[in-house]
Amino acid sequence: MTADNNTQGMPLNPKTSALIRTGIVEQLADGQFCSGEALGALFNVSRSAISKHIKQLSDLGLDIYSVTGKGYRLARPLALLSKTRIQALQRKAQDEQLAVVNVIDSTNQYIKDRQGQLSKGFACLAEAQTAGRGRHGRAWFSPFGASLYLSMYWPFAGGYQAIGGLSLMAGVAVCRALQAFGVHDAKLKWPNDVYIQHKKLAGILIEVEGQLGASCDCIIGIGLNVMLPSSLTSSDIGQPFIDLFTVLQTSPDRNKLAALLLDELIEALELFEREGLRPFLAAWREADVYANQAIKLLMGQQTIEGICRGVNESGALLLETNTGLRAFQGGEISVRSA
Numbered sequence: 001m002t003a004d005n006n007t008q009g010m011p012l013n014p015k016t017s018a019l020i021r022t023g024i025v026e027q028l029a030d031g032q033f034c035s036g037e038a039l040g041a042l043f044n045v046s047r048s049a050i051s052k053h054i055k056q057l058s059d060l061g062l063d064i065y066s067v068t069g070k071g072y073r074l075a076r077p078l079a080l081l082s083k084t085r086i087q088a089l090q091r092k093a094q095d096e097q098l099a100v101v102n103v104i105d106s107t108n109q110y111i112k113d114r115q116g117q118l119s120k121g122f123a124c125l126a127e128a129q130t131a132g133r134g135r136h137g138r139a140w141f142s143p144f145g146a147s148l149y150l151s152m153y154w155p156f157a158g159g160y161q162a163i164g165g166l167s168l169m170a171g172v173a174v175c176r177a178l179q180a181f182g183v184h185d186a187k188l189k190w191p192n193d194v195y196i197q198h199k200k201l202a203g204i205l206i207e208v209e210g211q212l213g214a215s216c217d218c219i220i221g222i223g224l225n226v227m228l229p230s231s232l233t234s235s236d237i238g239q240p241f242i243d244l245f246t247v248l249q250t251s252p253d254r255n256k257l258a259a260l261l262l263d264e265l266i267e268a269l270e271l272f273e274r275e276g277l278r279p280f281l282a283a284w285r286e287a288d289v290y291a292n293q294a295i296k297l298l299m300g301q302q303t304i305e306g307i308c309r310g311v312n313e314s315g316a317l318l319l320e321t322n323t324g325l326r327a328f329q330g331g332e333i334s335v336r337s338a
């Protein structure tokens with residue numbers, strides 16, 4: 001018997017197996033124990049098949065305990081993402097503009113694969129990513145139900161010339177959503193990492209496709225830590241991180257936060273499309289985590305040190321060096337405190 005057979009030993013198709021795993025998470029969501037036998041009866045599969053599904057869910061980063069004689073339980077209760085609830089909480093939602101999926105390689109990839117069929121503002125949210133992408137070609141750790149993984153599609157008729165500063169705008173939109181959620185101390189590290197208490201709360205990856213001189217398609221991908229597994233350490237992630245559970249000391253409502261992020265992103269993108277980065281500069285400068293501090297820029301093998309003097313009108317980072325004020329734009333630049 002495998003996780004992909006029913007109690008009669010009949011093979012289940014992968015879609016049915018995925019539905020069973022979703023069903024198991026729904027059963028466990030309240031944080032109470034549920035036995036393997038009860039779960040097996042509910043989904044018409046054996047206890048050993050259930051234990052294999054549980055193993056697959058654990059491999060996706062879901063914190064599940066197993067206690068002999070009692071069954072399975074989540075480390076913490078979990079409210080699953082719900083398209084209906086998110087759209088009910090949005091200022092104005094359109095049914096066909098949102099996809100909420102369980103497990104996916106990457107929400108950015110979901111958009112990329114469907115680009116030609118999507119309209120402006122379409123968004124995808126997932127419970128887990130198996131190949132989440134970060135900036136600088138890094139992976140984005142994406143355990144099940146622990147964060148928000150969100151990507152939005154936005155084409156720009158004006159092409160590459162029209163998107164200068166887009167990544168800074170996206171950081172401001174995330175900070176505004178957090179403020180509306182009751183989190184007031186979020187800061188930005190150039191170009192758009194969201195920090196709280198000097199630890200990373202959220203990252204943004206913007207992927208762009210298009211030819212020079214023509215329109216371009218943008219995918220704005222946001223990963224925001226909500227309730228990461230307690231066993232996770234900074235060395236697992238590669239840098240100090242924080243989640244909203246730690247900030248708020250309570251389980252955050254991910255559906256509410258998703259609705260706020262979608263609303264703020266759409267509003268910001270509409271304004272950015274009309275007026276560019278200018279209306280967002282004051283908010284970005286206000287949130288600048290390194291303003292007037294000693295920093296170093298890492299660019300491949302090269303390191304440049306100086307005092308951070310914020311950003312210029314096009315969103316380039318301004319660094320006061322011993323050879324004068326220099327502006328740095330885009331590309332493979334990482335910012336660190338000196």
Ligand code: BTN
Binds near residue numbers: 106108
């Ligand atoms: C960073 O490195 O700071 C950017 C991380 C961006 C992660 C998000 S999660 C949703 C979307 N899908 C991906 O594969 N990546 C982005």
